[in-house]
Amino acid sequence: MSTPNELIHQSMRLKIMAALNVLSGEAQLDFTRLKALVGATDGNLGAHLETLEKAGYVAIEKLFVGKKPQTRIKATSAGRRAFAEHVTYLRGILNGGGS
Amino acid sequence: MTIDPKEAANALGAVAVVERRTREALYYAGASSILILWGVAWAIGHAITFAAPTLANAAWVVINVVGTVASLLIGFARSRRRARPWDWRLGIAFVVMIVFGMFTQWLLGATQWREISAGMWIGRFFILSGAFVVLVVLADYAWGGAWFNLWLGTVGGGAMVLGGVWLRRVGAGG
Numbered sequence: 127m128s129t130p131n132e133l134i135h136q137s138m139r140l141k142i143m144a145a146l147n148v149l150s151g152e153a154q155l156d157f158t159r160l161k162a163l164v165g166a167t168d169g170n171l172g173a174h175l176e177t178l179e180k181a182g183y184v185a186i187e188k189l190f191v192g193k194k195p196q197t198r199i200k201a202t203s204a205g206r207r208a209f210a211e212h213v214t215y216l217r218g219i220l221n222g223g224g225s
Numbered sequence: 226m227t228i229d230p231k232e233a234a235n236a237l238g239a240v241a242v243v244e245r246r247t248r249e250a251l252y253y254a255g256a257s258s259i260l261i262l263w264g265v266a267w268a269i270g271h272a273i274t275f276a277a278p279t280l281a282n283a284a285w286v287v288i289n290v291v292g293t294v295a296s297l298l299i300g301f302a303r304s305r306r307r308a309r310p311w312d313w314r315l316g317i318a319f320v321v322m323i324v325f326g327m328f329t330q331w332l333l334g335a336t337q338w339r340e341i342s343a344g345m346w347i348g349r350f351f352i353l354s355g356a357f358v359v360l361v362v363l364a365d366y367a368w369g370g371a372w373f374n375l376w377l378g379t380v381g382g383g384a385m386v387l388g389g390v391w392l393r394r395v396g397a398g399g
Contacts, residue, residue, distance in 0.1 A: 130228055132226050135226070135228070135236065137236070137239060140239060141243045144239070144240040144244050144247070145243050145244070145246075145247045147244075148247040148248055148251070149247075149251070163243060163246050163247055163250060164243060213237070213240065216228070216233040216237050217233075219228055219229075219233040220230055220233050220234060220237070
């Protein structure tokens, strides 16, 4: 059985990865939309994204659309893999695989 | 690290909720362009029907064909941008809906189509906006008189365009 991923298991980071994992390929979500989807505050989301970025699970792109700054986030392939493995681990617990 | 079954179930539940919300937001963003397109098409069609009734049949055929092709192109372009394979079943379903609508219109006759209410709608937003358009059509049918087509074009078409703009705001672009 696989092992739990402590970094992803934190509830807000798990939600962030769940949202980003739904997107396909190189698609990105902007910061504001992601914040609404996972129900986070600006500071909270920013801190968790930084943690995920350091782990190599998300890629963050900062750009200007006109004069407006915009932050776009996507899951990396390592992030998708880690998320999938953790979800498999959680399902294993429910199916009687133990923790 | 130890995770008990209750905690695992809670975590998976949270994942499922966020995944559903995200899919909904992506779907809304994709639907917004198509809703705006049909709002404009609806407004143009009814404006022509009001101003030049003799051209109405030909105009609606052109509008339906152009609208259908444009909708398919928007869906196709969007699926390519998202690196997601284009699902031809969606395109076929859309064409079937259009053919069904045209067949129903033909079967019921030119004047009775006013009684047809909303078609097939997906998601809560579409149920609400569909109900609104049905109300607009019914109110117009009861009180519109000679202004029937102009009312439908401006209020019905305008509602669809506004709905599309709102969807773009709540949806998640990629």
